[in-house]
Amino acid sequence: MYDLAIIGAGWAGYNAALRAKESNLKVALIEKAFIGGVCLNSGCIPAKSLIQSARVLNLVKKSSDFGIESLEPHLNFLKVQQRKNKIVEGLRSGMQFMLRGVDFFNAEAKIISSQEIDLNGKIIKTKFILLATGSAPQELEQLKFDGKKIISSSDILSSDEIPSSLLIIGGGAIGCEFAGLFASLGTKVVILEKRSSLLPGVDSEIARKIENILRRKGIGISTNADLLSVNLKDFSRVLVCVGRSVKISIPGLEKIKVEVDNGRVIVDEYLKTSLDNVYAAGDCTAQVMLAHFAAYQGRLAVDNMFNKDGPKSSDSLNVPSCIYTDPEVAFVGLSEEAALEKNIDININKFDFLGLGMARVIGETQGLLKIISDKNTGSILGASIMGPKATEIIGILTLALSSKLNLKQLRSAIFAHPTLSESISEALR
Numbered sequence: 001m002y003d004l005a006i007i008g009a010g011w012a013g014y015n016a017a018l019r020a021k022e023s024n025l026k027v028a029l030i031e032k033a034f035i036g037g038v039c040l041n042s043g044c045i046p047a048k049s050l051i052q053s054a055r056v057l058n059l060v061k062k063s064s065d066f067g068i069e070s071l072e073p074h075l076n077f078l079k080v081q082q083r084k085n086k087i088v089e090g091l092r093s094g095m096q097f098m099l100r101g102v103d104f105f106n107a108e109a110k111i112i113s114s115q116e117i118d119l120n121g122k123i124i125k126t127k128f129i130l131l132a133t134g135s136a137p138q139e140l141e142q143l144k145f146d147g148k149k150i151i152s153s154s155d156i157l158s159s160d161e162i163p164s165s166l167l168i169i170g171g172g173a174i175g176c177e178f179a180g181l182f183a184s185l186g187t188k189v190v191i192l193e194k195r196s197s198l199l200p201g202v203d204s205e206i207a208r209k210i211e212n213i214l215r216r217k218g219i220g221i222s223t224n225a226d227l228l229s230v231n232l233k234d235f236s237r238v239l240v241c242v243g244r245s246v247k248i249s250i251p252g253l254e255k256i257k258v259e260v261d262n263g264r265v266i267v268d269e270y271l272k273t274s275l276d277n278v279y280a281a282g283d284c285t286a287q288v289m290l291a292h293f294a295a296y297q298g299r300l301a302v303d304n305m306f307n308k309d310g311p312k313s314s315d316s317l318n319v320p321s322c323i324y325t326d327p328e329v330a331f332v333g334l335s336e337e338a339a340l341e342k343n344i345d346i347n348i349n350k351f352d353f354l355g356l357g358m359a360r361v362i363g364e365t366q367g368l369l370k371i372i373s374d375k376n377t378g379s380i381l382g383a384s385i386m387g388p389k390a391t392e393i394i395g396i397l398t399l400a401l402s403s404k405l406n407l408k409q410l411r412s413a414i415f416a417h418p419t420l421s422e423s424i425s426e427a428l429r
């Protein structure tokens with residue numbers, strides 16, 4: 001009898017397994033595809049690996065700005081993909097190594113009862129089950145994926161050729177990352193977004209700046225757009241990036257009556273489903289659909305199943321979001337608009353990266369940092385950054401926010417010079 005059987009070895013399931021292993025529990029981790037789930041195999045890591053190659057290409061192209069006269073760079077996309085695959089495989093074997101002591105089953109889990117799971121004919125028994133089955137690319141009713149012309153993020157990440165032209169439907173984080181990536185690789189890119197601006201959820205001043213930067217890179221952007229307004233024949237590929245679909249598919253799940261709404265597993269604040277011994281974590285709960293939140297929920301679900309000190313509720317307040325455009329975007333807590341909508345009297349500390357020594361040194365001065373605080377108490381409410389390494393700098397502000405620091409306390413910290421994180425102390429002056 002296992003203490004815990006985890007279905008899905010994405011970031012939620014993997015982190016849950018490690019947490020359970022730390023607590024000396026007997027754990028089964030079940031995965032029908034590859035360890036690492038979407039994040040490692042068809043999401044964060046492969047996307048960022050290709051983006052890094054595009055960055056290197058851009059840097060070589062502007063090397064003469066740094067006094068380095070180099071020849072015209074030659075892009076070898078096959079090698080770019082090989083590098084990406086090597087990174088993914090390396091990380092996958094690292095995860096396998098970390099899972100020593102956990103029973104890993106490469107099989108599709110089928111539910112027999114709330115304590116029995118069928119793995120290709122082998123039945124295992126378990127006290128608890130964690131559902132961590134993740135999400136898949138969302139299809140459009142009128143544009144079904146065919147893997148050739150109408151493609152998903154997973155298709156494009158494994159493609160061995162660079163499309164000559166690419167229509168991206170959806171100007172959210174993933175759409176904008178792919179737009180910047182393929183424009184850098186020489187593809188003619190157009191983004192079609194049905195809303196009035198790109199990057200919903202991002203501070204509107206920063207979203208506008210990113211839109212202008214993408215346009216200056218030669219990317220066509222059509223907002224308030226109707227799908228019918230474009231001729232798909234004008235593009236060699238159509239990449240649909242309209243979000244992620246959460247449709248839990250575990251054969252036999254209906255037998256145990258776990259409550260599901262439109263494919264999403266319903267959980268309470270402690271990540272427990274409608275059954276006492278079945279919990280869920282990560283994208284399949286459709287809360288904050290990010291890898292680090294999935295990992296947090298995976299660990300929390302295990303703590304709540306076995307912790308005798310009482311359960312802790314899942315908190316999505318201080319979860320940073322990162323977008324790997326060039327320049328990068330990152331934010332945590334409340335944006336200016338969100339704070340104003342809540343009628344909070346706010347103070348905004350802003351800093352433009354043009355005035356930052358390190359931004360000049362690395363030749364990346366497009367950037368803006370905004371810290372939103374409560375005017376009356378000085379409490380930090382949120383921060384938004386656009387700029388080089390924004391995705392790293394946000395970690396400091398996430399820590400400040402989750403430690404409930406106020407402006408005065410953050411201001412008293414000494415930031416090293418010259419660094420990009422100095423943008424924080426500059427904003428607070």
Ligand SMILES: Cc1cc2nc3c(=O)[nH]c(=O)nc-3n(C[C@H](O)[C@H](O)[C@H](O)COP(=O)(O)OP(=O)(O)OC[C@H]3O[C@@H](n4cnc5c(N)ncnc54)[C@H](O)[C@@H]3O)c2cc1C
Binds near residue numbers: 013030
């Ligand atoms: C292109 C792209 C870029 C992204 N970039 C970022 C980023 O930069 N940062 C970030 O935080 N997030 C990013 N994300 C989102 C991130 O990938 C997801 O939030 C994360 O993967 C969710 O983890 P999970 O464990 O909940 O689910 P998943 O990673 O989806 O894993 C679920 C696993 O369950 C398995 N499974 C399902 N059903 C069964 C079954 N019946 N039996 C056995 N196994 C089963 C699946 O095969 C899968 O491997 C990105 C996503 C995409 C698509």
